[in-house]
Amino acid sequence: MDPQAQTGIVVAVGSGAGYVLRQMLKWGRLGNYPVLAVDTDRYALESTYAPSRVWLTDDEGYTGLTIQLVPDEVRHATYESLDQLAAALRGYHTAIVLVCLGGATGLGATPVICTLARQLGLKTILLATLPFQFEGPVRRAIAESVLDELPPTADLAYLLDYEEFRQGQAERSTIRELFEASNAYLDEVIRRLVEAAEGFSLPQRPASQSDCSWLKVL
Ligand SMILES: Nc1nc2c(ncn2[C@@H]2O[C@H](COP(=O)(O)OP(=O)(O)OP(=O)(O)O)[C@@H](O)[C@H]2O)c(=O)[nH]1
Numbered sequence: 001m002d003p004q005a006q007t008g009i010v011v012a013v014g015s016g017a018g019y020v021l022r023q024m025l026k027w028g029r030l031g032n033y034p035v036l037a038v039d040t041d042r043y044a045l046e047s048t049y050a051p052s053r054v055w056l057t058d059d060e061g062y063t064g065l066t067i068q069l070v071p072d073e074v075r076h077a078t079y080e081s082l083d084q085l086a087a088a089l090r091g092y093h094t095a096i097v098l099v100c101l102g103g104a105t106g107l108g109a110t111p112v113i114c115t116l117a118r119q120l121g122l123k124t125i126l127l128a129t130l131p132f133q134f135e136g137p138v139r140r141a142i143a144e145s146v147l148d149e150l151p152p153t154a155d156l157a158y159l160l161d162y163e164e165f166r167q168g169q170a171e172r173s174t175i176r177e178l179f180e181a182s183n184a185y186l187d188e189v190i191r192r193l194v195e196a197a198e199g200f201s202l203p204q205r206p207a208s209q210s211d212c213s214w215l216k217v218l
């Protein structure tokens, strides 16, 4: 660990995690805690409004132009962006890495980013989500396919299965309400992880105090 490191950083990988981060920044309950957004999708990346952002792309801007990415292309683009990622992560003592699994970017980039963070001496805490059933079997299968290989790239890994989380929501919740509820839940979990990593309380308390029982340790 860097003896100079004063604080950790929250890292959102992929567009799903970026939407969560964007909402968290809007709520402002993290205060000025450092955040980093990482994505292949340039538009989604910019719309997070995160002060620190890394666009995963190769020299030709290839990934940002592709409509349907595959994880191997993303992994390649992540390796191409390693210097930028290292510059964004260096000097922090902890990385709290959020990935919403289901697409190619989170899947391809997260193991590379967690491995890099650990190599740089950051304690690396991974928080991954699994897609809702209504997103279709393909997304879920893609997400589940990395549940063995992803956790060992971090020091500590937590999983939120959206489908289990849905059981705790009102029966007739709309898709929009379910994503909003998961954003609020992840906001709270991340703030608790920050508080645990830092040993201090963030200034703003959440409106609701939901418990962490939907989380699994991987
Ligand atoms: N909490 C929350 N989760 C979301 C939101 N939007 C998407 N997700 C979740 O994020 C998962 C990944 O979504 P994508 O944005 O397609 O994934 P990606 O990592 O950017 O990958 P590609 O776009 O395929 O390169 C989805 O399957 C959803 O479960 C959101 O607004 N809030």
Ligand SMILES: [Mg+2]
Binding pocket: 014, 015, 016, 041, 044, 103, 105
């Ligand atoms: Mg995306």
